[in-house]
Amino acid sequence: xxxxxxxxxxxxxxxxxxxxxxxxxxxxxxxxxxxxxxxxxxxxxxxxxxxxxxxxxxxxxxxxxxxxxxxxxxxxxxxxxxxxxxxxxxxxxxxxxxxxxxxxxxxxxxxxxxxxxxxxxxxxxxxxxxxxxxxxxxxxxxxxxxxxxxxxxxxxxxxxxxxxxxxxxxxxxxxxxxxxxxxxxxxxxxxxxxxxxxxxxxxxxxxxxxxxxxxxxxxxxxxxxxxxxxxxxxxxxxxxxxxxxxxxxxxxxxxxxx
Numbered sequence: 001x002x003x004x005x006x007x008x009x010x011x012x013x014x015x016x017x018x019x020x021x022x023x024x025x026x027x028x029x030x031x032x033x034x035x036x037x038x039x040x041x042x043x044x045x046x047x048x049x050x051x052x053x054x055x056x057x058x059x060x061x062x063x064x065x066x067x068x069x070x071x072x073x074x075x076x077x078x079x080x081x082x083x084x085x086x087x088x089x090x091x092x093x094x095x096x097x098x099x100x101x102x103x104x105x106x107x108x109x110x111x112x113x114x115x116x117x118x119x120x121x122x123x124x125x126x127x128x129x130x131x132x133x134x135x136x137x138x139x140x141x142x143x144x145x146x147x148x149x150x151x152x153x154x155x156x157x158x159x160x161x162x163x164x165x166x167x168x169x170x171x172x173x174x175x176x177x178x179x180x181x182x183x184x185x186x187x188x189x190x191x192x193x194x195x196x197x198x199x200x201x202x203x204x205x206x207x208x209x210x211x212x213x214x215x216x217x218x219x220x221x222x223x224x225x226x227x228x229x230x231x232x233x234x235x236x237x238x239x240x241x242x243x244x245x246x247x248x249x250x251x252x253x254x255x256x257x258x
Contacts, residue, residue: 001121006032006047008040008066009055009081014102018053018081021109027117037061044070051075051097051116056082077119079112122155122190149199152180154187163187165204169218169234171196173211181238206249208232208242216253 005028009015015033022028032043037058044052044066052075056063063080083102097119098112152163167182173193180187189196197205197213207213214232221233222242230242230250242249 001027001117001124003028003051003117003120004031004047004049005029006034006040006043006049006052006075008034008037008052008058008063010035010058011055014055014081017104018109021104021106022113025113028113037063037066040066041069044074049075050077050120052078054078054080056080056084076123077116079116119190152189152199154180154189161187165200168200168205169215169236170238170240171200171205171213183236206252208240208246208249208253210243210245212240214240214253219253222250222253 003025005022007015007018007022007030009018012035015035019030019033022030031047031049034040034043037060040052040054041061054063054066061069063082067078077097079098079100080096081100081102081104085101098115100108100112150165152165152168154161154163163180163182163185169181169183171193172179172181176190176192178189178191178193178196180189193207193211193213197207200213204215204217205213206216208230214234218234218236219232220235223231223233225231228244228247230247232240232242232253234240242253
């Protein structure tokens with residue numbers, strides 16, 4: 001997998017440092033180097049990179065100005081590099097993948113690049129899955145309904161794992177990710193909880209909170225709380241909350257208990 005990289009820093013020495021570190025990775029391809037924000041904006045729009053190493057403080061236009069002007073669709077991920085840690089919160093406000101403090105530590109650089117590779121791999125796996133799903137939908141008989149998946153593919157740290165849907169106890173959302181809780185395993189998957197809900201069999205899985213889907217077969221007890229919510233207890237002792245906005249899920253959970 002090739003990672004197309006743009007390096008942006010007004011100091012040539014800093015660009016050389018990133019360039020030297022990237023040379024250790026055969027999959028990294030530097031498609032542009034820029035010494036100021038204006039050149040960075042032009043280069044990013046032209047090459048549409050996978051990853052941008054972006055200095056925060058530059059003459060004229062800052063790294064944040066670059067992000068604002070090119071827009072989120074011009075590249076996939078950005079790693080900020082700066083000598084000032086007080087920019088960190090703002091960096092993550094614009095969905096930076098990582099934040100490196102100068103002078104850059106080799107170990108931290110490796111961690112940041114590893115995160116970028118894993119995120120890009122998950123993106124491409126998901127894109128491939130969507131394309132395959134589109135092809136399959138085109139060849140299905142017109143009268144066949146959509147069927148829930150029987151297993152979920154999870155890619156992590158270079159491994160591909162297969163989780164049977166029947167083994168999933170509950171699903172927890174975290175932004176654009178979900179964690180699949182299956183017995184003693186907790187697996188992170190880059191997918192929204194709404195996308196995951198559409199894959200799971202509605203008669204078995206119930207959404208009980210904006211961030212929780214539960215396998216109703218694992219529910220052993222429900223307790224009404226004073227605020228109109230419910231405490232849902234699973235077979236393994238996990239306690240979850242059914243929020244008031246999802247009280248319409250109660251009939252399904254109760255019918256599954258009868």
